[in-house]
Amino acid sequence: MLPDWVEPVARYMLEEGLVGTLKIAAIALAGSVLVGITLGTLLTIKFLPLRSLIRLYIEVWRGLPILVTIFIIFFMLPAVSRQLEFDALTAAAIGLILWGSAQVAEATRGAVQSIPREQHEAASALGFGWIGRHSFVIMPQALRRLLPPLVSLLVNIIQNTTIAQVIGATELLEAGERQSERLVAPEPIGLGEIHAFEIYAGVMAIFFLISFPLTRLAAFLEKRLV
Amino acid sequence: MIFALVATFLSDLSSFVSDNFDGLLDGLRRTLVVSAIAIAGSFFIGLILGAARAHRIPVLNQLAAMYVEVIRNTPILVQIFFLYFGLPQVGLRLDAFTVAWLAVTIWGGAFNTENFRAGFEAVPSRYREAGFALGFGRMATFLNVTLPIGGRIALPSSINTYISVLKNTSLMYVIAYPELTTTALQIQALTLETVETFTVLAVTYLVLVWTMSALIRLLESRLALPEERS
Numbered sequence: 001m002l003p004d005w006v007e008p009v010a011r012y013m014l015e016e017g018l019v020g021t022l023k024i025a026a027i028a029l030a031g032s033v034l035v036g037i038t039l040g041t042l043l044t045i046k047f048l049p050l051r052s053l054i055r056l057y058i059e060v061w062r063g064l065p066i067l068v069t070i071f072i073i074f075f076m077l078p079a080v081s082r083q084l085e086f087d088a089l090t091a092a093a094i095g096l097i098l099w100g101s102a103q104v105a106e107a108t109r110g111a112v113q114s115i116p117r118e119q120h121e122a123a124s125a126l127g128f129g130w131i132g133r134h135s136f137v138i139m140p141q142a143l144r145r146l147l148p149p150l151v152s153l154l155v156n157i158i159q160n161t162t163i164a165q166v167i168g169a170t171e172l173l174e175a176g177e178r179q180s181e182r183l184v185a186p187e188p189i190g191l192g193e194i195h196a197f198e199i200y201a202g203v204m205a206i207f208f209l210i211s212f213p214l215t216r217l218a219a220f221l222e223k224r225l226v
Numbered sequence: 227m228i229f230a231l232v233a234t235f236l237s238d239l240s241s242f243v244s245d246n247f248d249g250l251l252d253g254l255r256r257t258l259v260v261s262a263i264a265i266a267g268s269f270f271i272g273l274i275l276g277a278a279r280a281h282r283i284p285v286l287n288q289l290a291a292m293y294v295e296v297i298r299n300t301p302i303l304v305q306i307f308f309l310y311f312g313l314p315q316v317g318l319r320l321d322a323f324t325v326a327w328l329a330v331t332i333w334g335g336a337f338n339t340e341n342f343r344a345g346f347e348a349v350p351s352r353y354r355e356a357g358f359a360l361g362f363g364r365m366a367t368f369l370n371v372t373l374p375i376g377g378r379i380a381l382p383s384s385i386n387t388y389i390s391v392l393k394n395t396s397l398m399y400v401i402a403y404p405e406l407t408t409t410a411l412q413i414q415a416l417t418l419e420t421v422e423t424f425t426v427l428a429v430t431y432l433v434l435v436w437t438m439s440a441l442i443r444l445l446e447s448r449l450a451l452p453e454e455r456s
Contacts (some may be wrong), residue, residue: 005338063435065396068407072424079420159301166303166400173304180311198317200308204300211299 009179009199017175018206024093024161024171031097031152036104037146041134043109054105061102066163070095074167077202092164092171100157107149111142144225151218156164162207176203235421242422246413254311254430260323260405261392264330268391271335272384276342280376297336301449303397310401322403326395334391338384343409345380346372378449385442391434396431399413406430 043054061069074091077084086094115138123137165174180199183190243250275290277283297305310325322329330350355368396407407427414423430452 059436060432063432063439065393065407065431067396067399068424068427068431071407071411072428075414076420076424155299162301163397170427173301173307177307177311194315197308197312200304200312203304204296204308207300207304208296212295215295215299 005183005193005195006198009195010182010202012179013172013175013199013202013206016170017172020089020164020169020171020175021161024089024096024164024169025154025158027093028096028100028161031093032100032104032153032157033150035097035101037108037139039101040105040108041139043105046113058102058105058220061098062106064099066095066099066160067166069098070163070167088164088167088169091167092161092169095163096157096160099160100153102157103153104146104150107146107153108142111145112138114145115141148218148222149226151214151221153225155198155214155218158210158214159207172206175201176200238419239422242417242419243426248403249409249413250406250426250430253404253406256330256404256409257392257395257406258318260327260330260395260398260403261388263327264334264395267331267338267386268329268338268387269384271331271340272338272380272387275339276346277372279343280346280372281364281368294336294339297333298340301309302323302329302333302394303400305333306397306400317368322398322401325401325404326403329398330391330394333394334387337387337390341380341383341387342376344383345378346376348379362367373415381449382442382446385438385445389438392434392438393431 039054039057043051045051064072070092073086073094074088077086112134119137120133121139123133128137161171162173164171165177168174176199180194180196182192183195186192250355275286275293278286279290279294281287306325306329309320309329310322313320353371353375354367357371362370395405399408399411402408410423410427414420417423
């Protein structure tokens with residue numbers, strides 16, 4: 001049914017590529033949410049030096065193309081200090097966390113500020129300090145509003161993991177490119193045939209199958225929760 | 227001590243810029259040209275397909291919906307690979323410049339279709355009914371009522387799309403189109419002045435992006451609908 005070359009190519013792309021993509025995406029999502037929610041909550045404190053520092057962080061990492069951020073981490077940091085040398089996968093994940101946490105911080109600020117003042121006052125009256133108030137009273141309510149943007153962020157992170165290909169991290173696009181180059185080589189390594197069209201169409205199809213349900217989910221949550 | 231370090235770095239930076247000025251300027255110029263083509267292209271795609279979506283024009287509406295979903299749910303980098311490395315296999319060979327502007331135009335057009343659709347749909351239907359009551363046809367009502375109001379509603383989100391279009395031109399590094407990022411990496415490979423290269427690259431992008439977002443705020447207050455003007 002399918003030509004013979006498809007099976008090993010698909011196996012490599014799914015077992016090496018897709019796994020790498022999901023690994024980078026999982027690290028990037030966890031890091032972005034953790035850093036972003038912390039910074040976004042701190043941004044609601046009315047203390048100017050702290051606020052301008054966080055603002056600068058958000059505007060810089062949102063403003064730079066992610067590719068440039070990843071280049072800075074992968075090529076520039078090792079030139080500054082030997083200790084700041086990361087492998088491609090880690091560098092890509094850090095770059096995505098810097099970008100993603102800036103997005104989450106901005107969304108968190110809005111979500112936290114949308115919680116009525118009375119909730120803060122009631123929590124304080126019950127004896128909660130600032131940290132307890134935010135982690136047990138404000139954040140659980142703000143999370144409802146944060147859920148749709150977080151699902152959209154997940155879609156964007158999954159799609160942007162492909163940028164890791166540029167520095168050679170093993171993810172879906174890189175796996176596809178390796179296979180497409182291998183097939184061009186003469187036998188026994190490859191077939192001496194070009195299959196770039198099918199392979200990149202396949203990569204697009206896999207990303208579509210992952211992203212489409214998630215964008216539907218984000219749209220649904222947006223309607224349900226707001 | 228720290229002051230001396232900063233001073234040395236700044237003088238390194240300025241000699242780096244003056245040594246590589248022509249190369250960097252060429253790269254910047256190509257980034258701006260590709261962005262300008264793509265911004266204009268995605269404006270018209272968004273305008274036409276957004277109107278088709280909002281007014282449920284048969285066939286075009288469904289085709290536009292498919293286009294938007296496919297582009298928004300696949301990574302732009304894979305789209306670039308497909309255009310540049312995949313299409314030659316079926317006999318369609320595009321040069322790097324064509325892929326550069328085409329890829330970001332297709333991408334920006336899809337996002338802009340959504341921006342404009344949302345803008346046009348946000349125009350209260352009583353405004354359109356008022357247009358019809360005044361004797362305007364469908365086209366005249368769109369041009370005189372829906373477009374001026376809905377276009378302004380769509381303005382902030384569409385400018386955000388244009389900013390992303392500009393940032394995404396950096397991905398043309400993978401097809402070696404010599405825009406700003408590609409040029410900077412070539413200079414870095416030649417001079418090995420890594421820190422200087424990436425500092426200049428990052429600052430240039432930030433200046434471009436921050437200028438565009440300052441423009442949003444300016445335009446927003448200039449073009450705000452009368453009832454929203456404070």
